[in-house]
Amino acid sequence: MTVEIQNQVACAECGALIDVDDSHEIDGKPYCGDCTVCCESCGDYVRTDDAKTSDRGDCYCESCYDEKFVRCEGCGCEVRRDHSYSSDDGNDYCPDCYHENYTRCERCDCEVSTDDSYTDDDGNCYCETCYHDLYCHCESCDHEICNDDAICIDGSVYCESCAPSGGEWEAGNFRPVQSSRLVGSRRSFGVELETSACPDYEDLEGRTIFGAKEDASISGKEFVSPILSTDAGLDAVNQFCALAVSNDFAVDSKCGFHAHFDVRDLCTAQLKSVAYAYHRTYEAWAAFVSSSRRNNHYCKAATWDSVDLQGISDMEGWQSFTARLDRYAWVNLHAYNKHGTFEVRLHNATLDGEKVCNWIKAHTRFIDGVRNKTFAEIDKMFGHTVKSAFAGLAKLWDDTELTSFYAERAEKFGTTVTSREYAAA
Numbered sequence: 001m002t003v004e005i006q007n008q009v010a011c012a013e014c015g016a017l018i019d020v021d022d023s024h025e026i027d028g029k030p031y032c033g034d035c036t037v038c039c040e041s042c043g044d045y046v047r048t049d050d051a052k053t054s055d056r057g058d059c060y061c062e063s064c065y066d067e068k069f070v071r072c073e074g075c076g077c078e079v080r081r082d083h084s085y086s087s088d089d090g091n092d093y094c095p096d097c098y099h100e101n102y103t104r105c106e107r108c109d110c111e112v113s114t115d116d117s118y119t120d121d122d123g124n125c126y127c128e129t130c131y132h133d134l135y136c137h138c139e140s141c142d143h144e145i146c147n148d149d150a151i152c153i154d155g156s157v158y159c160e161s162c163a164p165s166g167g168e169w170e171a172g173n174f175r176p177v178q179s180s181r182l183v184g185s186r187r188s189f190g191v192e193l194e195t196s197a198c199p200d201y202e203d204l205e206g207r208t209i210f211g212a213k214e215d216a217s218i219s220g221k222e223f224v225s226p227i228l229s230t231d232a233g234l235d236a237v238n239q240f241c242a243l244a245v246s247n248d249f250a251v252d253s254k255c256g257f258h259a260h261f262d263v264r265d266l267c268t269a270q271l272k273s274v275a276y277a278y279h280r281t282y283e284a285w286a287a288f289v290s291s292s293r294r295n296n297h298y299c300k301a302a303t304w305d306s307v308d309l310q311g312i313s314d315m316e317g318w319q320s321f322t323a324r325l326d327r328y329a330w331v332n333l334h335a336y337n338k339h340g341t342f343e344v345r346l347h348n349a350t351l352d353g354e355k356v357c358n359w360i361k362a363h364t365r366f367i368d369g370v371r372n373k374t375f376a377e378i379d380k381m382f383g384h385t386v387k388s389a390f391a392g393l394a395k396l397w398d399d400t401e402l403t404s405f406y407a408e409r410a411e412k413f414g415t416t417v418t419s420r421e422y423a424a425a
Helices: 060-066 093-099 128-134 230-246 266-281 282-286 306-312 313-321 337-340 353-370 375-384 387-396 399-413
Strands: 008-010 017-019 024-026 030-033 037-038 045-047 069-071 078-080 102-104 111-113 135-136 145-148 151-153 157-158 188-195 211-213 222-224 258-261 341-345
Touching: 017 337, 024 045, 037 353, 060 069, 060 222, 060 399, 093 102, 128 135, 188 230, 188 353, 230 353, 258 353, 266 282, 266 306, 266 353, 266 375, 313 337, 337 341, 341 353, 353 387, 375 387, 387 399
Parallel strands: none
Antiparallel strands: 008 017, 024 030, 037 045, 069 078, 102 111, 135 145, 151 157, 188 222, 188 258, 211 222, 258 341
């Protein structure tokens, strides 16, 4: 019962008489100043016993305190909420404890317990699944190897230095010809064709200039061309594909077809233009392949954009930029530092000579056509839709049959890139 004497009331906590003007009403009851504190954040008064005091000595109501602070699950210290880290299981941490206990996978960006993470030789951290998707260890020396570079013999995996000889051979010699009428470019290129099965593949040694390599990520062999160019390069590709088909070679979803295009003749500005043009036309190129290849872990969409490219002023900057990029991008600029090439990894695995050769024609002509364009000219050339990008590609290709081939491919995979109707390929 509140006792009021003239202009005074009794504190609901301690009973002391206080002037009404000096009292603080909480939940309809008066309290004296000794029994209340003012919240540092919202300015409301709260009973002293109900207040929360920060480590700095500031007092808050419970709601404001919980909005501003958490207790670290690791060390128990108080942390400002906007400076704290929350783990995926809902626990809050100070920055030091969070980074001591958790990291994020470099590849899929999921949260990983530090104890369960895997670190590659470059110091990048991965979850278990992503690490084993990318790397294995040599059976002999235990050295870490990229799966693409691993050599698998009789179920054991080796690095190049430790691999027993046998089962492989180097690509042979290639002689270009004068004519480039079919390919439409003098630019050099190379082809890597992965297989899931290649019975009696040893019979091909000496019958093709393609070499045979082991690859731990596939169940067959990887067949690699020498550096090719001119129409003779297309002939070499068609010859190998014909041999592969006649020998009942096969591919599956784990296999890839990777094409390298020589860009060593390009200056920094031209390299940037070609890279930007690829970035602007990704949706069009992706329309030519099945959904299983789009944003596949082994041919992901690029994570860089025009801002990153514009910041590059010289060849040293270009090499530094490409060295940091993921080699498993759909257009792998990282390959420049090792091979002087752009590696295009987007296409489905195939042993169809026409598909391989058309992909080579499309990209060599594309690189030639955009290398001297400014970013603004590239924007104008390809527009902002898949159809406008395809129209720009068709103009660069200047080849009715090639244009029809890719319009039909896109239609087959669910994208109409022209106003004309095409039957499925």
